[in-house]
Amino acid sequence: MTLKRSGVGWKHVAGLGVSLVIAGQFTGWNYGLSSGWANMAVATLLVALLSFGLALCVAELAAALPHAGGLYTYCQDAFGGFTGYMVGMTVFGALAIGAGAAATFISAYCEHVLGFGGFPLKLALITAIIGVHLRGVGEAMNLLVAAGVISLLAILLFLLTLAPHFSPANLVTATLPLEVSPMGVFAAIPFAIWLFITVEQTTAASEEVDDPGRNIPRGMIAAVLILLVSALCILMIASGAGGVTHLAPADDPLYAALTSPLLGNSYSTVATIVGLGGMFGLLATMFSLVYSASRQLYALAREGHLPIFISGVNQRGAPDLTLMLVGGIAIFASLAPPMSVLLAVVLSLSAAYIVVLAAFIRLRTVEPSMPRPFRAWGGRGTAAACLVLSILVFAACFQLDVAMLAGVGAYFVFAVAARIFVRSSQAAQVAAITEAPADV
DSSP states (O other): OOOOOOOBOHHHHHHHHHHHHGGGGTTTGGGGGGGOHHHHHHHHHHHHHHHHHHHHHHHHHHHHSOOTTTHHHHHHHHHOHHHHHHHHHHHHHHHHHHHHHHHHHHHHHHHHHTSOOSHHHHHHHHHHHHHHHHTOHHHHHHHHHHHHHHHHHHHHHHHHHHGGGOOGGGGOOSSSOSOOOHHHHHHHHHHHGGGTTTGGGGGGGTTTBSSHHHHHHHHHHHHHHHHHHHHHHHHHHHHHHHOHHHHTTOSSHHHHHHTOTTTTTTTHHHHHHHHHHHHHHHHHHHHHHHHHHHHHHHHHHHTTSSOGGGGOOOTTSOOHHHHHHHHHHHHHHTTSOHHHHHHHHHHHHHHHHHHHHHHHHHHHHHOTTSOOSSOOTTHHHHHHHHHHHHHHHHHHGGGSOHHHHHHHHHHHHHHHHHHHHHHHHHHHHHHHHHHSOOOO
C-alpha cells in the first residue's frame, strides 16, 4: 500500500518547506530578543547554518531513499527498527502538537485583527484543514502554496514599510547592550530556530513527488534560502524600527512593530494587512504540519511499527485515519500554553536531528556505493558540524517548564509501551499460525 504520485514538483516542495516554517517568522522568534539583539542575531546565524546543512543531508537521504516516513526511515536503515521507530514517534508528536499551537496563534491574530477567536475557531480551523487533506494531496498542496505566497507578500510589505525607519539605536536598551555573550546566545537559540525549524520535514513528501532525486533537493534548498533572507531581514528591520523593548514580549511581533510607540499610529492599515498575512502564514504552517505528521504516522503503521489498520487510505489516496488522529491531538494541544508547546516541539525535533545526522554519517560510511542522485555539499563534515549544533539546540531547550517536560517524558513512555504491545501482538499472531493444525 503506497501513496500515489500526484504531480508534486520542486516548486511544491519549496512551498511546503516555506509554509512549514513561515509562521515562525510572524510569532515566537521575538522572545529571543530578551537576551539582547546581538545574542539573538548570533543565535539566528548559528541555527541558519544548522538548518541549511541539515537540509542538504536529508535531501541526499530523501533523494536516495524516497519514503513517506522521512527522517525515521533513514535512522532505521542506519541503526535498526527500534531507533527508527522512536525517531518517527518523536517527529510525529512534535508536528501534531505544533499544529495545535499554530491554531492557537491563528486564533490570537484573529482576535486582534478581526475581533473574534477562541476555542470554537480553533476547532473549526483544525476540522476544515483535515477535511481538505482528506480530499487528496493535490488540493492541499495548492492551498498551502497559495497561503505561503500571501504570507510572504505580507512580510515584503512589512519590510518595505519599516525599512526607512530603521535605526541602530532601537537595537539596544539600557539593560540589553549591543554585545555578545555565550549564555545570551544559548538562551536565544530555542527561539531563533523557530525562524527555520521543520523545513526538513518536506522529506515526508518524497514518496508523492515526481522525480524525488531532482525535485526534493531543489525544493529544499530553495525553501531554506527564501527563509534565510526573510528571517535576517525581519530580525534587522522589525527590531531596528519597532524597538527591541517593544517587540521582545509581544505575541504578534510584526503587528507590534508596526504599532510601536516609536512610529506613532501611522501604519494602522498596513498593520491590519500584515496581521491578516500572519494569519495566512500560520494557516500555511498548520496545513504543512498536518500533512507531514499524518505521513509520518502512516509510514510507521505501514512498516509494522504500529497497527496496520492505521495505514489505510481513502479513495483519493489520502491516509484518512492518520489525518483524523493528527486532528485530535492538535485539538488537545491547542488548549496548552503555546510557548510551552513551541519549546517542546524544538526539544523533540532537535533530538531527532541528532539521530538523523548520525544516521547520515553512518550510511555514508557503511554504504558508500548506495545510489545517491544528490550528494550533500561537504558530506560527513557538514553532518558532523550540524550534529554539534543540534546538541547545542537540544541542551538549550531545557528552559522548558517542568509540566511540559513531564508531558514529553510521558509521551516517550507511551511510545515505548505501544512498541512493546504491537510487537507482542505480532509475535502472538505468528505463534498462533505456527501452532495451528494443518488442513487435512
